[in-house]
Amino acid sequence: MYNTIKKYISCFSVTGSEKYLADVIAEDMAPYADSITTDPMGNLICFKKGKDSSKRMMFAAHMDEIGFVVTYIEKNGYIRVSNVGGINAVASSSHEVEFINGTKGVLIFESGATEYNVKKLYVDIGAKDRKDAEKKVHVGDYLALTQNIVRLGNRRIAGKAMDDRLGCAVIAEAAKLIKTPAYDTYFVFTTQEEVGLRGSKAAANAILPLYGIACDVTPTYDTIGSQGGEVALGGGAAIKVKDSSVICSKKVVDRLAELAEKNKIKYQYEVLLAGGTDTASMQVAGAGCYAGCISVPCRYVHQPVETIDLKDCEASVKLFAAIAEEGFE
Ligand SMILES: [Zn+2]
Known part of the structure; x- marks a missing residue:
């Protein structure tokens, strides 16, 4: 996990220039995908055939950084x-x-x-x-x-662009654990999220998923002076309930919590007061879909020392693998 995060962070990937990172991720995903394509917006779309091809699931993490x-x-x-x-x-x-x-x-x-x-x-x-x-x-x-990654103790790291190389790493690592997904599954590494969730809009409208789950970072409320929420570093995968772009589908929130309990994955609920994610694009694509997000807690978001806990990343990987394999039935 650490090595994947480090590799992805070392790629130049400011919004609109995601191609370098897309090439690196495509190489990592190749052994685990049935097909890999890109679209005119630069989204990287990795497809894996599922048991039930009548339904489509989309996972999204954005490749761009501010x-x-x-x-x-x-x-x-x-x-x-x-x-x-x-x-x-x-x-x-x-x-x-x-x-x-x-x-x-x-x-x-x-x-x-x-x-x-x-x-x-x-x-x-x-x-x-x-x-x-x-x-x-x-x-x-x-x-x-530019900013080198700094290890803080055994399991925490600080660096730039954890938002959202972390999400890319979580989805790429989850792909390694998934044998056969419940539904046809699209692992989408999106572009231009930081300027208005743009890449994911195009991708979601092309894929038209029934279920859409994003992976992004979420700010924590465990630092000096921060208030207004409960998400904490080391508290596990954060199941998003809402942010300012989306009210997550109750069906997805409840199912993720159920799978976390069943598989003994540490989790917490996330209510984010400001900020949006690719979840919103997926929810309103086509005729709409059941949308949610597994967030990874992150201190100091949008600063060059974004700080995360590797245990939270591992919990998020397991939760993605669980929802991919077990679906909603
Ligand atoms: Zn983000």
Whole structure:
């Protein structure tokens, strides 16, 4: 699990540039899928035939991470950027960044800034002026924060883009455990989630699942100053009840809890006050589907030190494998 997460996080995969990661996941999924395809939005769709082909189940985890795009280059060679997705400007500042072509830089607030938002940030790539900078970077190039994974104790790790490489790793690891799924099952690694659940909308409308279950991270309420919920790191797989994009189908929530009890998988319920997931796209695709989400608890979401517990990941893998094998009947 740890190695899969590490491998996926090392791929450049800012929203809209998910192809590098898609290629890596496709290689991992190849032994466990009957077919692997991509669509024009870049979604990676891995299909596995089930016992009952009259029903379709879709699993979704998004490949993209929040990042930046170059908006313009100052005369003195400093690079201005805009956010792609919900960037925390303060948490991202004074940090190393990497452009899609491998160029390195550092992300810095303007000297004397009194507002701390993305407009006040710039990237220094060591260029002497605009002409020099343009040899390496142009307007429209994407860039991501870089951050090594740090192990915290035995089972916890911190790093960037756990949201949602973790979900990708959970679904890919679950695929290894599933012999024959109850229904025809689509493991979908989606694009452009961070800007409005876009890839999953296209994929869900093509697949038209009867059951749709996403895997994403969810914030915890066990840190200093956080309040408003109960999800805790180490508390097990979090069965989503609602977030601001979706009210999960009771049928899915109850079935996931039942399977967790039966298979002795540690779980908790998640009520997320703000934020959406690919669950919402699946729920309203076609004539609608029974939709839910197995969330993985994560501290410091959308900061470069997103912190997770490997035991929660393992619980989530087992719960995905259980719902895939045992279905809803
Ligand atoms: Zn996410």
